[in-house]
Amino acid sequence: MKIIIVGSGFGGLACAKALGGSSHQVLVIDKNNHNLFQPLLYQVATGALSPADIAEPIRRVLKRYANVSVVMAEVDRIDTTAQQVFSTDGGQYPYDVLVLATGSRYSYFGHDDWAQYATGLKTIENARLIRSRLLSAFERAEKSRAPDEQRRLMTTVVIGGGPTGVEMAGAIAELGRWTLEGEFRNIDPKSARVLLVEGGERILPQFPQELADYAQRELQRLGVELLVRHGVTQIDAQGVTIGSEHIGAGTIVWGAGVSATPVAQWLGMEADRTGRIAVGPDMSVPGLPGVYALGDIAAFMQDGKPLPGLAQVAKQQGRHLGRALRSAAGPGDTLPPFRFHDRGNTAVIGRHAAVFDFGRYHMKGGLAWLLWAVVHVYLLVNAEKRALVSLQWLWRYISKARGVRLIP
Amino acid sequence: MKIIIVGSGFGGLACAKALGGSSHQVLVIDKNNHNLFQPLLYQVATGALSPADIAEPIRRVLKRYANVSVVMAEVDRIDTTAQQVFSTDGGQYPYDVLVLATGSRYSYFGHDDWAQYATGLKTIENARLIRSRLLSAFERAEKSRAPDEQRRLMTTVVIGGGPTGVEMAGAIAELGRWTLEGEFRNIDPKSARVLLVEGGERILPQFPQELADYAQRELQRLGVELLVRHGVTQIDAQGVTIGSEHIGAGTIVWGAGVSATPVAQWLGMEADRTGRIAVGPDMSVPGLPGVYALGDIAAFMQDGKPLPGLAQVAKQQGRHLGRALRSAAGPGDTLPPFRFHDRGNTAVIGRHAAVFDFGRYHMKGGLAWLLWAVVHVYLLVNAEKRALVSLQWLWRYISKARGVRLIP
Incomplete structure (x- = not known):
């Protein structure tokens, strides 16, 4: 069969690898040339970290599978009748067979003009832009002679x-507190303010109350x-x-x-509130035989609830x-149903501080932080990246x- | 005295470090926030290598000198009468006292429109652009079904x-020959062409004939x-x-x-053919007491010839x-004359191949290549960069x- 996988994040890449060496002809389409290890993007x-420490060319990862080819292109539309991707x-x-795994992007609740001032964190470009704005703000504060403007520039709102918000806020606070300390003559980077704003009842709503309190x-x-x-x-420029x-x-x-x-939109289907499409137990898209969706774009129901938009969900789905x-046997076959196995959920706050939620068992503090570091190094794509990040x-x-x- | 240093390349930074801890009030002005180790820019x-492997924040390098401050700004003009930089x-x-050390940029012999197609290699942005164009060309060739267009895309002209040209040509040839090998299905990266074009009699005109022949x-x-x-x-888009x-x-x-x-132009002075200004034996600009120029912008005469635009010239001048x-004692003093000591000139062609010119003694081949690597790692700004680059x-x-x- 000719199998097209659109998107090479955690889900798409896992799917392509699982199909490597099979009798199928596999084509991976992605608008970027690299797979990105998003959990460490806040460090970029x-x-x-440098962007390349957490990004690896897709074709290098899939090089050894002769039946898999890669094309760098952006999908414009899909004709599900003629079975063509344009x-x-x-x-x-x-x-x-078509596997859709294009992931999610930031949504500004209908305020698309906010995007130019408040950058999300999904791509290398996003990360470079945030880094550049953060560092430039301190540079401009150093040059300013107006205390109000200095205070504004040295304030970051997350x-x-x-x-993502917790990890960014923690890392930005450490940047001002420790990294930039002593390098300026007109400002004190330690006096930089970091605000973390959350509309809901508490931070880390996905985590148990005890871990959120600790964070x-x-x-x-x-x-x-x-x-x-x-x-x-x-949100505006000021x-x-x-x-x-x-x-x-x-x-x-x-x-x-x-x-x-x-x-x-590509499939001409209904989406839920967050843009996801409903899929069956085998990730098939109802009414479109041979079309599958996984990861952040799929509303996959398990035990009556949709699975969360996590890397490990997409990865397990892709592999399955x-x-x-x-x-x-052929396109449109009913495939064995997927079931997600929770490997634990984690967030890092800063030096010696992280949380792990393994369901029954919770972990926090220095040991959780060490485990977080070991797990994230282990999950990197190859030994070179592991050595570079560890170093x-x-x-x-x-x-x-x-x-x-x-x-920049 | 209030000393302003404009530019923090090899020359400006060496000058600022030599003034660190002195009784003078030193201000370094640079339009970038980082000092760049240009000899390895072709590897970016x-x-x-990642950009950050060869770039270090200026303020971090100068942090320990309380009398030195840094401002990230672009010079617009200089009023030499009022002694002000704007x-x-x-x-x-x-x-x-004003020290000018702003270096050189690429010149297109009056064809400024060529710059958009043929990128020079002076900044991180330049390097990112060349990298992006090189890799994108292979991606586009893989998608193309027209053999002529594939051939064009897979041709690089240096x-x-x-x-710089020799190092770029060698590295691009290795990229196609080795790095990308086996990753494409419709093209063979090994068939990529690299052309090195030189208007003069031979490549590496600064080097002895024997080393140029070897290269x-x-x-x-x-x-x-x-x-x-x-x-x-x-030069055009095609x-x-x-x-x-x-x-x-x-x-x-x-x-x-x-x-x-x-x-x-800033000083309202005559420049030579390549834009340099004449300086005295102590690097002072004639007619402007307290103003000095060094590195690529200065035509410094030694033994009847202007010194070449090399990193080591700028570095020695800055330190001196x-x-x-x-x-x-005060601004406008006559300072001790500068004399350049040649530490040897080098260029690397590729794996196991480099040339060294120490004047009387020449070196080429695998040992020169090893020495080249050791010297360049040693010259990096700190132990972290050295470890990262070595790794x-x-x-x-x-x-x-x-x-x-x-x-990109």
């Missing part, structure tokens, strides 16, 4: 109290100001309005809402679907320096 | 046979086609015209001509001037992979 945004550069790719205490110890149950009403209060900010990071990439398709982490642990402070 | 352009963002900086043989062994005594007459022959190219790299940054100013070089030596293949 805060100058701790790319924006005029490419046309026929398929027997919107959204999920793992909150650790963030406050780093000097992060928490504003929970506070909604953002306006800052953020929360309720009726305007907070001037030099850098604004958006980690609040995500929605699926426009797969529903790839293996199932390997031995499928930089070790160096940062000793020196509190961040080696990648480039503008 | 060819995906072998920046494009409205900043105004008074000085008693213009200029100096060290030529090594380049040809890597498959690089050499076109010496060939002038470029036209390729390069050499004489009357048009050569289609997917990527064009410019390493042909440099000219000084517009310091002469900083030390001299340290003990100067990546070792990995590349074993695997022939290049770890930083990001678009």
